[in-house]
Amino acid sequence: MALSIRQNEILELARAEGRVLVDNLAHRFDVTLQTIRRDLGEMAEAGLLDRVHGGAVPRAGTVNLGYEARRRMNAEAKAAIGAACAAMIPDNCSLILNLGTTTEAVAQALIHHSNITVVTNNINVANIMLANPGCEIMVAGGALRRSDGGLVGELTTQFFEQFKVDYAVIGTSALDHDGDLLDFDLAEVRVSRAILRQSRHAFLVTDHSKLDRPAPARIASLSEIDTIFIDQPLPENLAQRCAEWGTQVQVCPSSAD
Template identity: 75%
Template sequence: MALSFRQSEILDLARSEGRVVVEALAERFNVTVQTIRRDLSELADAGMLDRVHGGAVIRSGMSNIGYEQRRRLNEDAKAAIARACAQAIPNNSSLFLNLGTSTEAVARELLNHRNITVVTNNMNVANILVGNESCEIMVAGGLLRRSDGGLVGDLAAQIIEQFKVDYAIIGTSALDEDGDLLDFDLQEVRVSKAIIRQSRRCFLVTDASKLSRSAPARIASLREIDMLFIDQPLPQALASKCAEWDTKVVVAG
């Protein structure tokens, strides 16, 4: 498909922000909403976007989008989520942080916490927390995933299983309507499962774009999560399930 200049810009916006909205695009390009809807439909037909109510998102697939692209997606939302999560973590506590740009945002918000111990399989988290001299950092060994600095696989899971911490802070690649946390890498999923088992309380940090994505491997259910930090209210059906499961939802922003 040969893209028009406008369609190329729309696709770039969707890649950088995760989602585009019909009305905002119509105003940006000074065209009608019907014109934008046609653009989005053509991009969806070409397999580049998925249509959602009011707009479109980058098409989900069987592989994750690149780390640098993920790092730039929804940065303001991730920062607000991270601030809210960090406020729920007391000084003098121990915690796990797993892979993901959302957990890296939390690490930045922990730089002023005192006397914390962090166990992580995320090299980026470890490098961020070097700036907190009051933080003891333990890095789980394992297979280094060069694309994002993640340590995954059996060895990483075995090391995680040697600890029992106060809090786990985890991210996810997708969150489906059943309340299941999903990911793309089975080796990463094994580590995340170990992290959940070995923590007294588990917090999920994720922006609302994950509600529009899918991935093939299941990590856990929101039933196993104590608190969910997100930037937008959940769909009513999922919010009702969280209430039934005693999973507290914190909308940050």
């Protein structure tokens, strides 16, 4: 497909920001909503974008999006997920928050909790929790990824093995139709597995864009998760499996839905 100048700019915006909205694009290019919808439809047919409610996102592949793009993508949904998850975490407890923009949304929603201990390998989570005077923060060692503030590696895994916490809150890069949590980085996968082993209750926070997205490395199964927090209902077959496994599914719609 030969893209028009406008479509090339739309594609660049989608890759830079993680998501484009029909209303914003129509205003930006001074064209009708129908024109933008047609552009997005053509680009979706060409395999460049995926249509989502109100706009489009870059087509998911086997390469992970950059951190800033992921942080902006589905931001309202992540905030709703973060609030719902935080509401299930009581005061006077210990928890691990690992890497991911959705776990950072959980951290934002924990600002007013009291007497909690947060153990993390996410520099962004640690910085967010600094605003909570009732939170003790413990940060893992390891190799720092400048791209997203994550700490990974054998030292990180060994650090988490020293703890036994009440709750683990983890994210995932992908969730397939078998109910497997997937990621792109084997070092990060090893850390996530250690986190799950060292927790009494396991929460998964993820938005619908991760459903049926390909990624090469397996973290765990939803059968090992106590509750999944997601902004849209799971596909029927996966919801049925969760019921069989005893995995609770909490749908957290955002104001944008």
